[in-house]
Amino acid sequence: MRVDVVSIFPEYFAPLDLSLIGRARANGVLQLAVHDLRTWTHDVHRTVDDTPYGGGPGMVMRPEPWGEALDALAPVDAPPPRLLVPSPAGAPFTQAMAYELAAESHLLFACGRYEGIDQRVLAHAATRMPVTEVSLGDYVLFGGEVAVLVMLEAVTRLLPGVLGNAGSLDEESHAHGLLEAPIYTKPPSWRGHDVPEVLRSGDHGKIARWRREEGLLRTAARRPDLLAALPTDRLDKRDIAA
Numbered sequence: 753m754r755v756d757v758v759s760i761f762p763e764y765f766a767p768l769d770l771s772l773i774g775r776a777r778a779n780g781v782l783q784l785a786v787h788d789l790r791t792w793t794h795d796v797h798r799t800v801d802d803t804p805y806g807g808g809p810g811m812v813m814r815p816e817p818w819g820e821a822l823d824a825l826a827p828v829d830a831p832p833p834r835l836l837v838p839s840p841a842g843a844p845f846t847q848a849m850a851y852e853l854a855a856e857s858h859l860l861f862a863c864g865r866y867e868g869i870d871q872r873v874l875a876h877a878a879t880r881m882p883v884t885e886v887s888l889g890d891y892v893l894f895g896g897e898v899a900v901l902v903m904l905e906a907v908t909r910l911l912p913g914v915l916g917n918a919g920s921l922d923e924e925s926h927a928h929g930l931l932e933a934p935i936y937t938k939p940p941s942w943r944g945h946d947v948p949e950v951l952r953s954g955d956h957g958k959i960a961r962w963r964r965e966e967g968l969l970r971t972a973a974r975r976p977d978l979l980a981a982l983p984t985d986r987l988d989k990r991d992i993a994a
């Protein structure tokens with residue numbers, strides 16, 4: 753997968769050389785390039801923002817540098833990338849979207865700052881590539897960079913060969929629309945707290961049922977919205993009896 757990131761703070765992405773993402777880049781699973789938006793400015797001050805039409809606080813990112821950056825990174829003679837723009841006004845980023853993005857061959861992330869990017873940049877880009885404004889949650893950051901780091905980690909870990917134990921993807925929270933069950937390791941008893949007996953029983957059927965029930969209980973307690981969204985065919989009669 754090729755990933756291009758455009759930001760006025762490219763140094764934000766230094767952590768991507770670490771750990772699993774660093775390894776994914778080293779072994780060619782991920783080709784990542786980070787670009788400074790100011791590369792596509794032409795004035796002595798390398799200006800990327802201006803005051804908002806209609807008044808209001810803050811500044812808006814000018815369309816010209818973005819237009820030239822997207823022209824350079826998404827040339828018309830190449831298959832179009834998917835453009836992702838973090839925004840508090842975006843569609844929720846979910847594990848399902850992470851899987852969707854992990855299947856793409858080229859992602860292009862546009863990191864806004866200030867009050868955001870002139871909307872015409874997205875409107876023009878949408879004439880030749882899929883554009884998705886994405887929200888990480890109902891809160892506001894200083895810009896899109898941290899959101900891109902989160903999305904990149906969520907997507908990269910789904911790429912083939914990145915996670916040592918791919919099986920763990922099957923059991924983690926949100927893998928099947930539920931939260932995962934509690935997990936334990938040695939010692940069997942610690943400060944008066946014991947590991948649930950069933951997990952030490954060696955009965956894999958009982959263990960699988962216990963984990964599903966615990967995941968359902970956690971989901972019902974902490975994220976009833978996920979339970980409500982679960983397709984009914986994903987809940988069998990044993991679950992309802994639980």
Ligand SMILES: Nc1ccc2ncsc2c1
Pocket residue numbers: 838839840863864865866867868869887888891892893894895896899
């Ligand atoms: N451009 C921008 C500004 C704030 C913010 N908060 C979450 S995503 C995002 C993107």
